[in-house]
Amino acid sequence: MANEQSNSANPNVDLKYRRKKNAEEMKHQVLSFTLMIFFTLLAFAAVGIEGFSHWFIKPVILLLAVVQVIFQLYYFMHMKHKGHGTIALFLFSGLAVGLITVLVFLTIVWI
């Protein structure tokens, strides 16, 4: 983990700093976990509650899903830490290529 790097093998070095960092990390994880559960509830509610049109529900659920994926990647899989630049570059380039392909198959294949 990027925030646990140390020049010494002695676990007592920078103990205070590392504890503070870990506590902060824990706070982020709990916070994003709570938000993710909340978003899931919202998604269920959007479908469950009568009166919303499909044109409202579908984009909202997709948006919530995207936010959850970002939480998952950045907070639980540590992509917000340093040294993940290359990973992010390849992930998003792959995503772009994939989405363009999907877009093409939805639009310009004579259907």
Place this chain on the structure above:
Amino acid sequence: MSTYANKKGFGATLWDYLTTVDHKKIAILYLISGGLFFVIGGLEAMFIRIQLAIPNNDFVSAGFYNEILTMHGTTMIFLAAMPLVFAVMNAVVPLQIGARDVAFPFLNSLGFWLFFFGGVFLNLSWFLGGAPDAGWTSYASLSLHSEGHGIDFYVLGLQISGFGTLIAGINFLVTIINMRAPGMTYMRMPLFTWSTFVVSALILFAFPPLTVGLVLMMFDRMFGANFFDVAAGGNTIIWEHLFWIFGHPEVYILILPAFGIFSEIFATFSRKRLFGYSSMVFATVLIGFLGFMVWAHHMFTTGLGPIANAIFAVATMAIAVPTGIKIFNWIFTMWGGSVKFTVPMLYAVAFIPTFTMGGVTGIMLASAPADYQYHDSYFVVAHFHYVIVGGVVLGLLAGINFYWPKMFGTMLSEKLGQITFWTFLIGFHLTFFIQHFLGLMGMPRRVFTFLDDQGFNTGNMISTVGAFLMAFGVLVMVINIIITSVKNEKVGNDPWGDGRTLEWAIPSPPPFYNFKQLPLVRGLDPYWVEKMEGKKEMTPAEPLGDIHMPNSSILPLTIASGLFIAAFGALYHMDDKTWTLPIMIVGLLVTFGSMFIRSVKDDHGYHIHKEDLMDDKDKGGKA
């Protein structure tokens, strides 16, 4: 390690190459097999030109002509250009970044054998009832109706060799990201390494669409599915898209390494730092990105509609910008340099006007309304031969001449090299320049003959004469290689005298562990930096220590050969033969059995001990 050379028998040498995981030997394997397929593809090209030399010729029949033109394109792209590019990458990239091998030596070998068996499988179609005959693009509307097994050979052969390419691409990505020597930052990487990096990323993203397309085609042809069959509710345009989503990045996969090779050559023989290094890197990456957003320019006449055509036309023209940046940077590298016209430099200088002409016709083709006129004519044939032969092949010939001493420790003859260069270059322009005009006059591509009195006679004759000149040039090169290998006069670390990058700081050919101590990189063109400070060699970045090396293994070959065997079963399965299922099972058992052995057998490699690395001259303490 013994200090005297062991003379090995032929059998031992062969076994050594079959089991090797050393990137330098795999480079030689790629070079030999790529060279072989290049000759086969070249012969097919000669047959095409002989057939078209005079009107109404009957040198080959119409059906056979279709097979030849399909196999010429497929062989040249997948089985000649790709492996030759990989040959140079394997030979050079680990040395350029100061690594002892690629990240996954076993996978490197697996990638080669998959490519090799796929290529052999595809070419066996000649002897087993006819080659594929629907063009290298193999459009579904045509290929689904092709008789015989030709297309099946195409699908299965390319699928197997495609796995190999994908594996090789991933391997280079991991190598370049993780295994650079201390001090080798991204912005100190030589341009060839940069282009390999971008190309590997393109391979990673471009080959999956091809794999998907080939799988769908395989199910359509062999197992009765209807993905592309319009009459059964399929959609034939899907193949076109999948093929070109792969196919357009593929042409950048071929040209970018050539750009990288030329960048090295221009800097080396102008004896000057590459002009605009960072803009070169930027341009390479930008070409990589844009390469994914232009594929539909191959499909302007398919009927995608004016909006799609306009978007793809503009995106295509945008690629001229980074390419133009590169062209001008090369010219500025030469400007004011102390230019030395060696054979590689001749290729590099000839490449600039040749490739620019191909680029200009590219812009003409990118303009969608005009493309309706050019489409499927010899104008297109002229265009892509100008960029592929004038770019990729000149690049590979330059690269092979340039890196030959590093790969084999001998110098190719300059005199014979110049004969090859001039005959090939003149032959090339003779062959393809006139084809622009044949195309504009209305000569269609992929048609096996033409009628008299249409004004095509002289042009086609000139074109055929040019093709023979090119063949002569290649022949001289083969003779050159044979003479050089027989003479076997060994050269030192830096035979060109002006090497700039790390590979020239170590012996030619390098020892199997490449670097005794990993070098410390202190700037762009690290060897040049040291030379300018009056040093003869690199400063080491680490004390002399044991070197961990991977063991050789025959398993990559058996994994690949299993797929090769299984492919025969899949191919003949639709003929209701009883032996096809057992063959498929046996083949897959060989593949998965080998993979199982690889998984459960512990193979930790071995160490070269520090004591064995020291000799009287070199105690390893240089810093």
